[in-house]
Amino acid sequence: MDRSSRPRSWSRSRRIVPALAVAAAAALALAGCSSGSGGKKAEESEGGGGGGSAGRANTPRMTIALVTHQSPGDTFWDIVRKGAEAAAAKDNVKLVYSADPNAGNQAGLVQNAIDQKVDGIAVTLAKPDALKDVVSRARAAGIPVVGLNSGVSEWQKLGLLEFFGQDETVAGEALGKRLNGLGAKKAVCVVQEQGNIGLTQRCDGVRKTFSxxxxNLYVNGTDMPSVKSTVTAKLExxxxxxxxxALGAPIALTAAQSVAEAGSEAKVATFDLNKQLTKAIADGTVEFAVDQQPYLQGYLAIDSLWLYENNGNYMGGGEQPVLTGPAFVDRSNVDSVDGFAAKGTR
Incomplete structure (x- = not known):
């Protein structure tokens, strides 16, 4: 589809294709490309390298911007980006990645993408109010926008085309029930970024079902020594x-150090995985994790924009998010995901 012929302001009411693309998109998944850390500077990827390749689409070259709220050093986003790069490699897409944890700065990065006249934008909505206006400007410019990871409760309000991620409230509720089954009596939920609605929803979800x-214990997730000292003091x-x-793998690994330092008998449970975290589950340092499959979020976000551009496809029927989690990983099944985590795709 030539974007010059696309209506300048698109909406879900204009869509005409049924929402049956999820299985097709997932079936096209391939091994990811290597990725680096985020930052304010946009980084371009041509979609090469990494694992196996099934060839590149012969459709016209597209440029897609992926804009997240990644904090410096947060390796979770390396997994998201690796999935996005795999889809870009398959779809003949130039991927432009940028990130900033400050919501105002993130909005500025989205505006940069609009100014560059990209063919599509994938964005996280950790602080949706700050992104509302710029998303509206993207839509007015005829640029399709999809959401991923954060903002499952807000994406429709902002008029996004699709959303890929986890319902954080549901995930939290599942974790709360799990704690009940383990006989837990008192828990602390470590929040590493105030104002992030996804993190708040996780703790609130736990609170709904945990008996x-x-x-909540608020920490500065960009300062691990501070996280360690704050959690240690609380346990003492x-x-x-x-x-x-914990609401992220690096926080969980640091909390485990705090447990040891405080001489506490508390167990550590967490949301999200990385290769260090799977090893901690295997050796019992961390009890379990709730996995939301970030690689899949990045992959589907980019692939969905290619499908929309070339076929008019959209996922979720325009009304439902495409959920990538939650799933529990513990000692009983960690071996089945450890290899994927080691190569950075889980």
């Missing part, structure tokens, strides 16, 4: 805490 006591002060709930 024990729970409180309150010996009744039997579970520390």
């Amino acid at each position: 024990g006591a729970i409180e 002060k309150d010996g009744d805490i039997d579970h520390v709930i």
Whole structure:
């Protein structure tokens, strides 16, 4: 589809193709490309390297911007980006990646993508109010926008085409039920970024189903020594805490150090995986993780924009998100995902 012929303002009411593309997109998945860390500077990827290749689409070259709220050093986003790069390699897409944890700066990166007249934008909505206006400008410019990872409760309000991620409230509720089954009585939920709605929804979801006591503990997720000292102090002060709930793999690994340093008997449970975290689950340092499959989020976000551009396809019927989680990983099944985590795709 030539974008010059596309209506300047698209909406879900204009769509005419049924939402049956999820299985087709997933079936086209291939091994990911190597990725680096995010930052304010946009980084381009031509979609080469990495694992096996099934060839590149012969459709016209597209440029797609992926704009996230990645904090410096947060390796979770390397997995998202690796999935996006794999889709870009298959779809003949030039991927332009940029990130900033400051919501205003992230909005500025989206505006940069609009100014560059990209063919599509994939964006995270950790702080959706700050992105509302710029997403509206992208739509007015005729640029399709999809959401991923954060903002499952907000993507429709902002008029996005599709959303790929986890319902964080549902994931939190599942974790709360799991704690009940383990006989937990008192937990602390460690929040590493205030104002991030996804993190808040996780803790709130746990609170809905957990029959024990729970409180939030706010830390600075970009300063791990500070995270460690804050969690350690909390455990030393309150010996009744039997579970520390982390909202990211690096936080969980640091919390495990805090447990040891405080001489606490608390268990650590977490959301999200990385290769270090799977090893911690295997050796019992971390009890379990809730996996949302970030590689799949990045892959589907880019592939969906290619499908929309070339076939008019869209996923989820325009009304439902495409959920990539939650799934529990513990000692009973960690061996089945460890190899994928080691190569950076889980």
